[in-house]
Amino acid sequence: PFAFGGGSNVRTAVLTLNMTHRSERQGLSKQDIEAELRTALEAVPGARVQVGLGSSSEKYVLVLAGEDGAALAEHARVVERELRTLPGVGAVTSTASLVRPELVVRPDFARAADLGVTSADIADTLRIATAGDYDQDLAKLNLSQRQVPVVVRLPDDARRDFDLLSRLPVPGQRGPVALSNVATLEIASGPSEIARYDRLRNVNFEIELNQRPLGEVQA
CATH class of the missing domain: 3.30.2090.10 (Multidrug efflux transporter AcrB TolC docking domain; DN and DC subdomains)
Structure with missing residues (x-):
């Protein structure tokens, strides 16, 4: 239900987990299960993984835009690297096209x-x-x-x-x-593809908030 159009793309797969009632999870919270999934999926080489994005309130989207594709790609790599240093957040994914x-x-x-x-x-x-x-x-x-x-x-x-x-x-x-x-x-x-908005190339980053307040992550 939260595939974001991934079903029509042969390069995208969506795995939906139906969790049991919290009284049957042996003390595991939703965030604990998401953290275990992220750890398990780190072993998949070259994959871009999003976990727990069922609600837009659980993620923060950052957009970079520019006319120079090479400069935008270089800045996107720097921004993605810096975003991964934020403590407590979940996965950081980028729409920057793979070559x-x-x-x-x-x-x-x-x-x-x-x-x-x-x-x-x-x-x-x-x-x-x-x-x-x-x-x-x-x-x-x-x-x-x-x-x-x-x-x-x-x-x-x-x-x-x-x-x-x-x-x-x-x-x-x-x-x-x-x-x-x-x-x-x-x-x-x-x-593999070029995304544009208002005629400018753009790269979107999705940051899983992982229960952190949006204001803290944005700051």
């Missing part, structure tokens, strides 16, 4: 301009080759009662073949040119 490996295409704009190739041409070439064209632009096979879209794209293994991708023809003003002539390809890391 994941991705194929990065870096256009050579001077060379591309000389050959009459735009960054949109490069993007469209890679998109169509690896994922297929947009539905409204696909060729259609006309049958008696319906139309079947025809998707033409490279096999999935081609996404890991830099030599093949670098030979893709990109349209230019004086004819097609190989992608390797106007861009470089490499494997790097990037955020």
